[in-house]
Amino acid sequence: MNINQNYLALQDSYLFSLVTQKVNAFKEQNPTKEVIRLGIGDVTLPLAPAVVEAMHKAVAEQGEKSTFKGYGEEQGYEFLRQTISNYYAKKNVTLSNTEIFISDGAKSDIGNILDIFDINNTVLVPDPVYPVYVDTNIMAGRTIIYSNGTEENSFLPLPDENTKADIIYLCSPNNPTGAVYNKEQLESWVSYALQHDAVILFDSAYEAFVQDESLPTSIYQIEGAEKCAIEFCSLSKTAGFTGTRCGYTVVPHALVKDNTSLNKLWLRRQTTKFNGVPYIIQKGAEAVFSDDGLKQIQENISYYMENAKLISETLKELNIWHVGGENSPYIWLKCPDNMNSWDYFDYLLENAQVVGTPGAGFGSNGEGFFRLSAFGDRVNVVEAMKRLRNLK
């Protein structure tokens, strides 16, 4: 009996545990000082009333024999897939219901999708980025190469024609940088993928935060993407579902690789290794896209985006270089005075009692940068920005 040796090549992520450890140590030494956390990537506003109402109704249905629902289709209820298809129609993207797979969140599907690809494919991952892209491929033993996000390209790397990649991760709006690709930039990625017979795994988990209507919120707004891209989205940030768990993955019928429909492969994977999202949760997810639901979640998104604006304006005032915050809940700043990420973390904690996330935790290009999140309380964001200004 042997274990999967690739797991031994994984690096333990100490990022968030080290943050917690440092904050706790500081609080112990400074019990009277109030620490403000702008490091978390989790939402804080509750579920929308329309969602709560729909889930109460679904819970009641599950308690009555005449309305009880047992196994549903692994890929999700028709009512929810149709609702999401309608949501895409508003983006001028036409999808059939069988191209939409309901999931328990983008994280699961982004990891599990790798099942359907050969182990010998080369994977291109942006740096800095959400660490899950890298770890899931290390687990499978794939070769990973990186596309570099830098201050020069505003953390929006473009394809390099001299690099051969089979699987390409893109995340826009990006986590952690908050940078968003425009149409022309995404066109260059789609063009590269089509030319090199590659598949783009497009993570659009933060699409609902895009305010600038000229920016794409789905890869399928780019011509030809249906032949080279899979899209992952989630209600985690869109509708505060981080603890409620629902997302969706789009695998177009036109996406054929190695003479095989990837839609059929993914359906086979999901029907074999997944049993669908709870009926109650799918009813809650459907309500997100109702008229009331959309209005209510928009209020929450506006609240977070107002936080982001406060942060971004303060950084401008202080002449601190940054991206994000305009079409994303994340702000990615360059640590002042050439501090490295952890030095700046310590500096902010000690001098302003503000906690953020060191950029080095998201890849080597993150060194010297720092992530602030707009998911906190307004009153805390205002106070944190006041403290930053007083540091000057």
Place this chain on the structure above:
Amino acid sequence: MNINQNYLALQDSYLFSLVTQKVNAFKEQNPTKEVIRLGIGDVTLPLAPAVVEAMHKAVAEQGEKSTFKGYGEEQGYEFLRQTISNYYAKKNVTLSNTEIFISDGAKSDIGNILDIFDINNTVLVPDPVYPVYVDTNIMAGRTIIYSNGTEENSFLPLPDENTKADIIYLCSPNNPTGAVYNKEQLESWVSYALQHDAVILFDSAYEAFVQDESLPTSIYQIEGAEKCAIEFCSLSKTAGFTGTRCGYTVVPHALVKDNTSLNKLWLRRQTTKFNGVPYIIQKGAEAVFSDDGLKQIQENISYYMENAKLISETLKELNIWHVGGENSPYIWLKCPDNMNSWDYFDYLLENAQVVGTPGAGFGSNGEGFFRLSAFGDRVNVVEAMKRLRNLK
């Protein structure tokens, strides 16, 4: 770009679609005849009132800022892991909370656990069995060997010392046969696994149906199992969670293979590729194990077991060989007059309008056998048995 070629070696499962197709064709030709379905493996009774109440409360909490829950630990809330640890204590099995992982159901974890094992391990799968064990290993390209369930061993195959297996699937009470291993039989499997450095994947999804208190309901009731076994369980059948989705997987700290803790590997897998079960669902699952919850689900299980008894008694009366039905919701019968599985299916449909599941769909040893399920309505079960007796 290449796909995972192993997927092309999968056989499409036509079992349930062919059943549906044949039933629909029959109904079209015989619109006045009432067909009774005893083929389904899904529950029909609604969720217990204690579960419904707990989920209403949790939904309300998710709608209020002060009680809202975002991301939880991927391995599940402490409250639920403690509750399940207490449930195991009643079985005289001591587990720490960190040995318990909350999942969205046994199907996901039984497939996903394979991530942590080497591709070159040899897998031993009972035949007949739940098809997911075979398909998930074909997807990974592992060598599969079979242990044969037959009329002679009452569909409870024992280890063969001349066979070398690294990963061993056991399902007790078994799906589809309803056969249950006794303590001595499980001891022989644990002994084999310890001697051959193998890991047992023990599927106990039907444990709550065991009525005979001398029969094990957890592999950890066998001495030494904590050094060689992972256990998968689910609330799907126990508490009618097929559409509500919650289960749990036990990976003991004592389970060390290849000098590596499998508990640590599985934790790494889950924290990287899973984001936990919805808070609302975990609160519902917790309520299953409350005093009221346990009493209420026991009423449902008794209802199903009374159905099973009616079926089993009828088969005895008709001198039809069968196993199961006493400690399991499934009854596995030998098709009369040496009919094969599909011929018997057609015969029952045409002459009694009773639908079951052809055993051949669960492996080659299932040929000539047939599965009946006790998950139907009492009135339908009574009527179906009346029809079987009239066939004589």
